[in-house]
């Protein structure tokens with residue numbers, strides 16, 4: 001039997017399906033076999049097919065998953081058990097739901113940093129000081145040791161390379177959430193190929209390059225300040241300021257492995273979203289606190305204090 005030569009052959013990277021979540025705005029790209037009706041990020045059943053977005057930057061790098069989905073589920077179970085007693089009822093005993101592995105897009109930033117800084121450095125020294133006081137109705141002179149600070153100006157230069165600064169490019173994952181999952185081990189960074197994410201749900205970058213560049217630069221500013229704080233000599237310092245120039249900036253889209261698990265802890269409540277770093281197993285989630293539990297604890301505390309006060313009064317009287 002003859003087989004037509006132009007018959008499509010199955011490849012690892014066939015046509016991809018583009019889906020958008022109308023609840024959280026995530027733009028997902030996946031193989032038709034992975035078609036989903038619920039958003040893997042927010043569990044909303046508002047996922048619709050959408051045309052491919054033009055001009056979306058291709059990922060340059062990707063980090064693979066090294067944590068299995070069973071291990072991710074275990075990490076989340078342990079995390080749930082270790083939540084505060086003030087969490088909403090049902091959270092500590094909840095079971096994590098379906099695990100979804102998502103390749104989350106982020107911008108990976110690096111640059112050469114040159115900073116000129118100035119600060120005022122304080123050096124402490126001790127001195128004897130005499131003073132007058134009244135003892136037994138008489139005025140007497142005494143001496144005591146006091147600590148004083150001498151201030152001197154300091155200025156200098158700091159030069160170095162910053163790499164691996166991550167800023168989320170995803171609508172589904174906020175930058176604070178990404179920061180909570182960091183660090184990722186960039187020694188495992190690989191050049192992106194479509195085959196690398198085959199069989200997985202990936203999200204397309206939705207935040208613009210410009211917005212992410214701003215975010216990355218401000219993160220570098222914070223990093224520089226932290227590094228300078230650590231370098232300051234003396235016993236204390238004040239007025240630390242820096243003028244920082246960034247050269248050789250690079251900004252590439254990188255796909256990061258993240259496990260997302262919805263945790264249902266009560267009927268009629270939106271599930272709690274728990275994230276797991278697909279490389280290190282670091283867990284992040286915001287378990288809601290029960291106002292009632294906190295209120296009751298405060299009331300019990302107040303009653304205890306009142307009880308003690310009444311007891312002391314009774315004892316004295």
Ligand SMILES: [Zn+2]
Nearest residue numbers: 021024039042
């Ligand atoms: Zn969603």
